[in-house]
Amino acid sequence: MNADVRETLFRQAKEWVLEAGSTIRTKINDPLTIDTKSNPNDLVTTMDKDTEVFFAGKIRETYPEHFILSEEGFGDELSTMDGTIWIIDPIDGTMNFVHQKRNFAISIGIYHDGIGEIGLIYDVMGDVLYSAQRTKGAYKNGQEIPPLKTDIPLKEAILSLNHFWLCENRLVNEKEMQRLVKTVRGTRTYGSAALEFAYTAEGIVDGYLTMSLAPWDIAAGMVILEEVGGVTTTADGKPVNMLSKNSVFTSNPYVQKEILNDFLIKGKK
Ligand code: IPD
Ligand code: CA
Ligand code: CA
Ligand code: CA
DSSP: OOHHHHHHHHHHHHHHHHHHHHHHHHTTTSOOOEEESSSTTOEEEHHHHHHHHHHHHHHHHHOTTOEEEESSSOSOOOSOOOSEEEEEEEEEOHHHHHHHSOSOEEEEEEEETTEEEEEEEEETTTTEEEEEETTSOEEETTEEOOOOOSOOOGGGOEEEOOGGGGSTTOSBOHHHHHHHHHHSSEEEOOSOHHHHHHHHHHTSSSEEEEEEEOHHHHHHHHHHHHHTTOEEEOTTSOOOOTTSOEEEEEEOHHHHHHHIIIIIITTBO
């Protein structure tokens, strides 16, 4: 994508993200209609849907030739990554949104012919915008995020992961998972994949490991992470497919190979 075209698109996307975030903040204490999707813990609210409708309306009006890949059903059915695609999670961390009214984000990745060009992750209640354009660096509220540190021993690393790694269907055997969580300095669970990518980019966690994520959970994060030298693969080290669900391991490259080879691939079930 031409750099000038991308800059214009970036500014427009950023403006819409901030506008959508401001609307959510204004309505944060309004009564919510909460439904469930695939299971009783898979929540969706009117705010998720309204926010997605807001973006889809703006995009279709302004860029009718672009495509939309999004969580709540107002996007397109896509079978290729050709063209310009807005990959949108209107609220990432819906459970946090419902229960905590914080710790959720708007996440938008814009891809062109399969290449991540723009990433925007907006922590709505914290009013913190993580952003990146390919090859132009990553930013937190307009301040450049420095490249990831290259001297983090695994025993001093913090790893973000969730309880699914304790469940029977986990992808790595119990022994290696236990060894991993005991080897690192600590683990964290934030409940928003997008924010966990942003925190990895910021270097406040050193990696994020998850069993199954959709394209809209990771599209923006991958662009931002890449700009600070982070690496994102599946949990068994393969490239992620932006048109399907994937297990995901994103991290500081300094600890990435060790975690991947000595724990995840070694313990793969
Ligand atoms: C979810 C969050 C959560 C992750 C789930 C995602 P949603 O997204 O990112 O942290 O563990 O796998 O589905 O549904 O709140 O947009
Ligand atoms: Ca959801
Ligand atoms: Ca999500
Ligand atoms: Ca969502």
